Amino acid sequence: MVPIAYYLILAAILFSIGIAAFLIKRNVITIFMSIELMLNAVNLTFVAFSHMWHQVSGQIFVFFVMVVAAAEASVGLAIIIALFRVRQTLDVDQINLLKH
């Protein structure tokens, strides 16, 4: 018997670490990975609430989030490859064309 609140707090911890990694990391691939971490944390809250309400709709929402995350990962990594071809770097500090 684990309280649902513990699962939600675990998801909040993972989400906050994801935010921190998104802001601190300088490598564009790692930034992308921290977005996946945040998506996973939200998925955990969906599954926990689905368990709490005895309904399956939360799990189906997680299924759709997984599909969208897969599509997003493929397109985002293709963008990263195209970016690397043009700029020869993965450092977000050096990808600043719009600033100048």
Next chain:
Amino acid sequence: MEIALFIIFGLLAVAGALNLLFQRHPINSALSLVVVMMSLAVLYWSLGAEFLAAAQVIVYAGAIMVLFVFVVMLLNAGEEDRTHGSRIAYIAGIPGAAAIFCLLSFVFLSERSHLGSTQIGGYLTSAVSNISEVSHALFTSLLLPFEVTSILILVAILGAVVLARKEL
């Protein structure tokens, strides 16, 4: 026993996420993210979502992370430089993330009695399995969104092929 399962895999997930934050090499971050996803799969299973636990292992840890590792290898990404980074990220971002965590934890802990607790081995009163429950909802009332996701995947494939071409 269930609380032991939750503590072990919850700590594993948090440790993997912190390792993602502190490692400087993208491969190490990717592999620690695999640890997070595997332990989340165990937690999904303990919440009675067997289908999602399998999908988490197959889709996230299997497909998406392999794609990430593939791109890291392809671009030969080394350790990231120790730049100072964005100043505003450190000033506003880290306290902001901590504030979000504190707020969420406060709300969840104060509503703890209303949220209830879990029962291992599923929650369904009827004798149907989790997979048949999910598939019944997915293929009857949610058939249109399910089909639309196939179009989304198709568009994503086309977009990835177009974006990763040699001449852009």
